[in-house]
Amino acid sequence: MLHTLLFWGLPLLFAGLLVWLRRRLASRKPWLRMIGYVVPGYALLGAYQLLSDRLSALEKAGRIDEETVTVLSEPAVLQQGKTIYDTRCVSCHGAQGEGAVGPNLTDDYWIYGGSIRDIFRTIRHGIPNTPMVAWKHSLTDEEQQAVSNYIYRLRGTNPPNSKPPQGFLYVRGK
Known part of the structure; x- marks a missing residue:
């Protein structure tokens, strides 16, 4: 709605x-006459850019990405994560994260980083x-x-039966 107003409203104005x-x-x-046309034109272009940036920021608010993902401990979130893991990740990482085709997810060694941001990425x-x-097209941000x-x-x-460490030692900040 606001984008439509911005897209059509400012040019009509x-x-x-x-x-x-x-x-x-x-x-x-x-x-x-030239100054009378140019100055208002630049003012309207500036207003359009400002409103467009503000709208983009509002759209991004609430989105979860590599920069905004956080460590959560709510049981409902962890249960949802376990359900997703059990349906999509077990075949490569094992039922308990011990590693199969994919690496062990339970030790301190990570190939692509062990922070919550690295895992999310x-x-x-x-x-x-x-x-x-x-999984970005199959799973929601949440x-x-x-x-x-x-x-x-x-x-x-x-x-038990964990795959040997792979990658680099990752020490989590306390």
């Missing part, structure tokens, strides 16, 4: 302003040339955050 200025400035010198975008697919938090909480669970 500008057209009306030009008609009004043409009548108002008809008897003025050419350089004064890996889930969202996948890893090219590996079996790890991008679902990606939930499964990221579930995986983040698997650290230190030490399930």
